[in-house]
């Protein structure tokens with residue numbers, strides 16, 4: 001798992017390590033959780049709807065439905081979209097495997113389209129040629145918090161009568177052409193895992209403008225149940241228990257109030273990295289497209305030219321220097337389970353080249369300027385030791 005936890009574990013016991021991402025929990029977050037614990041409702045209470053309304057308002061969407069994880073939210077989104085056996089969904093290979101696992105759970109098949117190396121996002125030009133009579137949806141991922149090319153993707157979807165399921169697990173708080181992520185796709189999925197924009201421990205949400213999707217999402221979360229009179233209820237769908245507790249929703253509400261501040265801090269950290277690396281010919285950052293504002297979930301650098309062959313050395317040297325770097329992501333179709341589904345290991349040359357070059361550097365709201373300097377120095381020293389004759393820095 002490419003999460004903060006694993007970054008800690010791989011440190012070989014050597015603390016402190018600066019992780020690639022981590023939560024920001026403040027005193028008022030603690031108080032919010034305590035009052036939820038002292039209230040009458042630990043789950044299925046008023047905090048759930050409060051968080052859903054706040055999320056919908058923040059994103060400019062009509063409906064929000066919260067779930068026990070981003071993974072559960074993705075599954076619910078696929079359910080709401082009506083994915084089933086024989087359907088195809090066009091998506092990006094540079095994502096966390098939860099994205100495409102959700103598609104497979106409904107018996108549908110992920111069809112991988114190649115990426116744009118500048119942003120790490122699905123290349124809209126690669127989408128059209130992969131549309132078949134079986135295609136039901138396009139599933140873009142806002143990689144690193146950088147919004148995908150949603151205008152073009154929506155246009156393709158509209159023309160071909162497809163749904164857009166947006167995996168925005170990295171992108172809560174991001175904007176695309178002045179629209180908040182969460183307001184643009186048929187269904188948009190967020191995660192509240194500790195490394196994401198805001199956290200509820202585990203948690204997630206789906207946003208939509210569509211009432212019938214909203215109803216399917218809420219039913220799916222709660223056993224497919226629709227409440228009736230008195231004790232009566234009808235089971236209309238094959239649902240599950242994917243609820244988020246009131247304890248978590250209280251934390252989510254408290255976190256959501258800080259979201260803009262968190263994103264502004266991430267943005268400042270990203271700008272400081274980009275500034276520092278401006279003259280470094282050996283690396284190029286992955287940047288958002290100019291018509292969007294990223295949520296900066298990840299700060300990803302690409303090793304240029306032949307330096308890609310030294311990626312493992314760079315990675316290990318940074319880990320040795322207590323920098324909790326990570327790699328996001330191995331192209332999904334290269335994993336053994338996906339290979340067993342018959343995907344070629346060489347499906348998307350851009351994604352494979354991208355994967356061979358990338359390293360995620362630490363970025364999170366409480367990363368201090370001096371910690372960031374440590375990261376920059378460690379990277380500089382690493383490149384010096386690997387690449388004696390590198391250009392001036």
Ligand SMILES: *Cc1c(COP(=O)(O)O)cnc(C)c1O
Nearest residue numbers: 069070071096098169191192193
């Ligand atoms: C985090 C993440 C998920 C899954 O979210 P969880 O809350 O960890 O279940 C799905 N897709 C992407 C792209 C993610 O980064």
